[in-house]
Amino acid sequence: MSLNIELIKKLTQTYGPSGSEEKVLEIIKEEVKDFCDEITYDALGNMICRKAGKGKKIMVAAHTDEIGLMITHIEDEGFLRFTTIGGVFVEQIVGRRVVFKNGVQGVIGVEHLEDKKDFRIEKLYIDIGVKNKEEAQKYVNIGDSASFAGEFIEAGDRLISKAFDDRIGCYVAIEALKNLKTENKVYFVFTVQEEVGLRGATTAAYNIHPDFAIAVDVTLTGDTPKAKKMSVSLGKGAAIKVMDRSIIVSPYVREMMIETAKEYNIPYQLEILEFGGTDAGAIHLTKGGIPSGVISIPTRYTHSISEMVDKNDVEASINLLIKILEK
Template sequence: MGNERETLKELMRELTETPGPSGNEAPVRKVMEKWVKPYADELTSDGLGSLIARKGSKGPRVMIAGHLDEIGFMVTRITDEGFLKFETLGGWVTHMMLSQRVEVMTDKGIILGVIGSVPPHIMTAEQRKKSFQMSELFIDIGAKDREHAEEMGVRQGDTVVPYSPFTEMNGTDMWLGKAFDNRIGCAVAVEVMRQLQNEALPNALYSVGTVQEEVGCRGARTSAAAIQPDIAFAVDVGIAGDTPGVKADDAPIKVGEGPALVLVDGGHVVHRGLLRFVQQTAEEAGIPVQYEWMNGGATDASYIHLNNSGVPTISISVPTRYIHGHTAMVLKDDIEQVVALLTAVIRKLDEQAVKQILEQ
């Protein structure tokens, strides 16, 4: 298990430290491709750039999807003074951005910057109580003026990601870093195929890194259209509710208690037959599961399950703290449990199992 954990850790380190916001996932796609290639019979991509790795060719088509993109920003304007104005890629709130370091992805390489705003010392009391508007924020890259910023390589349309190196937390099994949403799902997709590399499967397994999930689950649509899956699993992060100030009804899952099966969210209601199949498999394998539900938000499952005439789909999440910010936290045991659950499920998904799932 020690070597297995080191492999997962290095996979997560490389995936998370590689920049890849919505619309600019190519760098992280290359990383996922490098890791999954030894275990795949074929590597392809859809027209938007989602990575599709296939193992096997007979039996039902089973899709495991994690999305490649992370939340980030896009440079929209360079001011005469050399500051960068920007818009968000994905769901942010402005008070989580202030004074945070970022990396600007230019054609000349990565440039370090910091998100600036008016200092609190010169704000009025009323201003201090309010959230900043996007129009008030900017990225400071230390440039003297617009020409200097352009000499550094910055152009309108360049993308930006948080700067947050992968870190093991103080001798614990907790990992800290950026882009856990959703490089965790990509790592799980790779690891499941790696675990099954020497086995003859009763299905054709597709491990997929989708693009542009954070801006509308767009790669989920195109990759599902390319694969035409019979069964699908969307693997994503879940909101861990085990920190101070969070109510159980708002975020019911906890770090360290295993995979979370998503019952309903803003774009998907779990397929009953597939839910029962996963629950039974988890019980047989001795893998604990917990349950998550959300009134809003969605995952790639929201569009995968609508492909063609419909695809039985379930979202499985890894409890993660502080998502949609610069730095998140996850327990590696939870990732390993999701891999173990999906590995056990894939081994059982033959034609008869799919037929039974559809009948429920």
């Protein structure tokens, strides 16, 4: 299977912080509309793509949102104060560029600090190149959101971009949907607001109430110099989750996923993430409980403008998802 690099690029470069995922959902809809039986939206904005069948009811979740910033105040001089949307590493964003939904761009600056210990988000601002508050309000207003700018780069087997979390998971789900042949009823849910508390997955799982669920998301790696010890590396296959802060995957589900990978010679590795979570954390607690697993795509430098994945891991994740759904 050859990857659709142009589609991956389009997904990652599209604006879509939590609460503003519409443009990403439009791209996904155009890709999958001819491969599913029905596309609906729930009250929170999740897009649900259903493939009809007579077997088990299965839910696949991949979140469409990315981390970002929201404007809280505009200074008289036109500088924009902001708060974070999701897990933004504030100490890493000075000098970074941001993009608003209307295409306006800005750069993040910091006030002069007498002591670096005074560094905090209240000292940061966004400069969109205007002269005063009145001019700024022609382009940006309180409550507007911005995503980070981070160009897409293809470097051999490695891909680099902002928003691989979780647009690469969306891509895996898209390709699985296109190539899936199963008698099961499969609901591919492209969720919203994962980065701010697994909100979309919570409502979608309650409405669908599947027999089984798989979340597709990214995970960290332990393969960079002096990285925190973690048995996940780029290029060694799809990561099958054992545990994170939101879920301990049941042994039955984990072993089923491992056996499937072995049966079809799909490279895999086991993942224990000591912090963070995925949509599966919300799904598996829905109603009386839903057996849930997670396929994770190994990703370096998560929640930065230069997240990195390996093409072979992406392909392995697609193949594993398809084979699990066909069981």
